[in-house]
Amino acid sequence: MRSDARANRDRILAAAEEVFGELGATGSTEDVARRAGVGVATVFRHFPTKRDLLGATVVRHFEHLTSYARAAGSEPEAGAAFRALLSTMTERGAGKIVMLGLLIDAGGFTEGALRASAALRTEVDASLRRAQGAGAIRTDVTVDDVYLLIRGLSLAAAHPSIEPSATGPALRVVLDGLAAGAAAPRPAPDATAT
Structure with missing residues (x-):
């Protein structure tokens, strides 16, 4: 080209x-x-087609985040790099949620979008494991947990009734909860116990 x-x-x-x-x-x-x-x-x-445009846009979005995650992997402070990655993914997540919905409506994920998404997930998992190895993030957290938290914050940020300024404080609460030393969740009480 x-x-x-x-x-x-x-x-x-x-x-x-x-x-x-x-x-x-x-x-x-x-x-x-x-x-x-x-x-x-x-x-x-x-x-x-619009699907071609949406698919390529989603791929570009994932590739930029993957490059960011790889670059963050060389940072000396693994915990700070992981927190910065989550912040970046959350900040850009609302637009991504909209684009993914449009892509699904236009005929579903493209192969390129699926590959780019998998590559990003691999880098997020590596960043998480580095941060856990450095003692910065709780060891009971999985990449699935991280994605669920990012998705939740992104969906909230995409809702028209949510002020954009609300995402920052909510993200800080999430990051505090992921930090090593944060209290592990207690099991729910048994409703049948007397």
Whole structure:
């Protein structure tokens, strides 16, 4: 791919992430083209269908987070790197939730999106294990727990009634709960005991 075509493709994908993250299903290819500063024909030349555009946008989103996670893996403070990764994923999560819903509505996950998602999960798990090995994060936490927490915060942030400023304090509560030394959950009381 020529460098100008690659630059156009990158601008289109960045614009698509913004447009669909902000406008959801009402976002159009024309909105993406306008925001990217290209013609609609250029968008269609790169992405013949909306599903192609959404799939590539989701892949780009996951790949950026995976690169971030890999770079954070070389940081000397594993706990701080893990907390920064969770913060970044949560901050960008609301837009991702919207894009994933649109992609499912447009025909389901693409193979590229599934591969990119799996690669990110592998890096998140590695970051979690490094932080646990450094004694910064509770050892009973799994990558499934982490994803559930990120998804919950992201869904909340995507809801129109939630102020964007509410996510920060909620994330701090989650990070405090993940910290090594935080109280492990107690089993629920047995309702049948007397």
